[in-house]
Amino acid sequence: MANDGGRLLIVDDNKVNRLLLSRNVELLGHRASVAENGRIAMEMLATEPFDLLLLDIEMPEMDGFEVLEALKAEPALRDLPVIVTSSVEGLDNIVRCIELGAEDYLPKPVNKVLLKARVSSGLEKKRLRDEQKELLRRFATSEVAQDLEESGFAIGGQRVYASVLFCDIRGFTALSEDQSPEAVIEVLNVYYALSFEAISSNGGIVTLMIGDGLMAVFGAPQAVENPAQSAVSAAQNLMEMMSDFSRERVANGEAGIRLGAGIATGEVVAGYAGTDQRATYTCIGTTVNLAARLETHTKTADCEILIDEETRAGLSDDVSVRPMGQVSFKGFSAPVDISSINPADE
Amino acid sequence: MFRNDDGTRMTNNTIDQAVYGELEEATGADFVAELVATFLDEAPGMIADLHDAATQQDDDRLRRAAHSIKSNANVFGAAALAEIARRIELDGLDADSLKILDTEYARTSAALKAKLDG
Structure with missing residues (x-):
């Protein structure tokens, strides 16, 4: 497991939550980086490659909804799987996350078994999408692949x-x-x-x-x-x-x-x-x-x-x-x- | 609802042993001790933020502060603290909700400190 561990970015404004999620993710054999809010997360995503995002909703400066929108607007990040981890109240908020492109929703405190399953499935999706992009590039040159990704x-x-x-x-x-x-x-x-x-x-x-x-x-x-x-x-x-x-x-x-x-x-x-x-x-x-x-x-x-x-x-x-x-x-x-x-x- | 006269019982009522034990089992006792210390560091700031938001009548900030307290209380199985924070998050303040929250935090932090010490 340690060998195919993913690079995860944990975005949460609460220190206890960041520590706990990092610990859980590392115990599953993945690497964890942390960001305190959406703005810092977007800056990190622009400079480092990540395989999966664990995203809180309630955050100062830039909240989870805004992060999901920003990811959608950025072709290079559009396919990054996002699991929303939040104790946000109300079904409509969860629905809104999924509609904005979140892969899944995990209520906090996060259940370890569910986290493991969702993270594995998110990383597998990322791997398949990367493979698909690679294939597209092999048969269609990166410019055409990019054109397809951007314009459909x-x-x-x-x-x-x-x-x-x-x-x-x-x-x-x-x-x-x-x-x-x-x-x-x-x-x-x-x-x-x-x-x-x-x-x-x-x-x-x-x-x-x-x-x-x-x-x-x-x-x-x-x-x-x-x-x-x-x-x-x-x-x-x-x-x-x-x-x-x-x-x-x-x-x-x-x-x-x-x-x-x-x-x-x-x-x-x-x-x-x-x-x-x-x-x-x-x-x-x-x-x-x-x-x-x-x-x-x-x-x-x-x-x-x-x-x-x-x-x-x-x-x-x-x-x-x-x-x-x-x-x-x-x-x-x-x-x-x-x-x-x-x-x-x- | 809660008895204040008996230290042991207070601990049992304040912190859900099943949740706390599960957390220790899943992440390790040393890590949980570190996490509790972090919470005890951070929580006074969150509660001060909540009071401040109440004074300023800043509903959004009040809701966010209550949300954070709820979220962390749930991590340690501090169900009563989580519940009063959740009520503030959803319904805003009523006459004595801040007082109840302060009391619950005092109980919770005492119980958590007791766990750290022994």
Whole structure:
């Protein structure tokens, strides 16, 4: 029990109650911290992680009802289980606590057996919610998970200004035919690990992974200051890391790996598409199509990163850009100005 | 209702032995001694607060002070003290409720001190 003990915060303005609850909680194998009123509790919750709150109602400065309301309004604390421990009179007060999101109500003086059961069940709920959040983050990136937590899930999109990055491994089909499936998966895992690192450290999210191709968005669901610069920096970071990996492979007598990336910037429609049962966060629009075309064109133009005019306009002066003239792409009525960027910006 | 002439009996009436014994069993006798000492430290302040609130006719503060006394009295099984505090919390003051509370606190604290001493 001591090993899976929880971190509990006891909020009570009465010293005897704080001592007694702490003792009871510690005897159950948990760690107890104490706060004298709601305001102090909220300050502690902002700086330390807790698994469960034991909350009194009658308190000076900020009472238990106000604490429950403040927790509800704070996305990071919304799921923290709260057990109200009070000798407050009247059924309506207990009902009000539950309506405000309290997990449970324990009358004071707190019965030891009931306390044990309620605390275990509260901690188990917290564990499940944490696990759920972790799963969501694994499959949906932390930005999308945060967006879901804050705004809830709704099919539908909104127009945002963003940069879209498409990237794939050059000659991946030939590469995968020459190697064992295990070796191919190994290469993909390294590639994905480096991509996620480069993209998320520059404020983007990966929205699509198909084989060796991936798509990332910068500017949705959370806005970034300069989507174009972020997307280009991510592509350059990724190329640098992949070329280190490629050099290692070549030194071991294996085939080198090259990437191609296309970046376009403009308005996209971003949101959840699919059904209520299965949906994905995605972006659509001509900006997305253009980024995909640019990525394909890197093979023809024999360069590694190609960007459109809108992306170029957003870049800082110290990024060296080489104009590549105009290209007509399938699905685009007018020719498009494109530029290439060195993978590493020296 | 309570007899003041017999020390032992006063203790028995003032503190519910079952509640007190259960508390000792659940949390340890040493801890309960510490808890009683804390209560005896804190209670005079709570009672002064109650009197002050009564003088100022601050109903909310009166209710909160009575609530705290009730809550702590219940911890030690001081049922009579808890009951008068509860009546003040719910119904406010009547003519002699403060006097009854003071008397009950005197009995309760004496009984608790007796427990600490022996």
